[in-house]
Amino acid sequence: MNVKLSRNLQKAIKNQFNIQNGIDKAILKSALLIQNSAKTNAPYKSGNLRRSISTDMSRIKSWLAKIWSNVAYARRREYENNLNPQRKFYMKRAKESNQKTVEKLIMESINKSLW
Numbered sequence: 001m002n003v004k005l006s007r008n009l010q011k012a013i014k015n016q017f018n019i020q021n022g023i024d025k026a027i028l029k030s031a032l033l034i035q036n037s038a039k040t041n042a043p044y045k046s047g048n049l050r051r052s053i054s055t056d057m058s059r060i061k062s063w064l065a066k067i068w069s070n071v072a073y074a075r076r077r078e079y080e081n082n083l084n085p086q087r088k089f090y091m092k093r094a095k096e097s098n099q100k101t102v103e104k105l106i107m108e109s110i111n112k113s114l115w
């Protein structure tokens with residue numbers, strides 16, 4: 001038995017896929033933007049922390065990106081830094097300084113996907 005979908009339903013399914021795909025791209029673009037800001041904001045001594053900051057898109061949940069570092073002292077430098085106290089909260093500041101841009105990228109991708 002074959003079921004034929006109406007044109008409207010086919011278009012709705014295609015729009016949903018386009019929206020999801022567009023949002024995924026916008027989230028990745030946003031995560032890379034935050035990643036670059038975090039690298040700029042991060043304290044610098046040897047460069048290991050800055051080089052270790054990277055981004056992963058979730059394979060488990062859609063619309064989730066993780067910006068992280070595998071350096072053992074990364075979390076500690078986020079919350080305390082006696083050598084460069086102005087460099088504390090490098091990840092938090094990266095996220096906050098790019099919040100409006102992230103929202104704009106996502107809204108643009110949704111609008112672009114709809115039309």
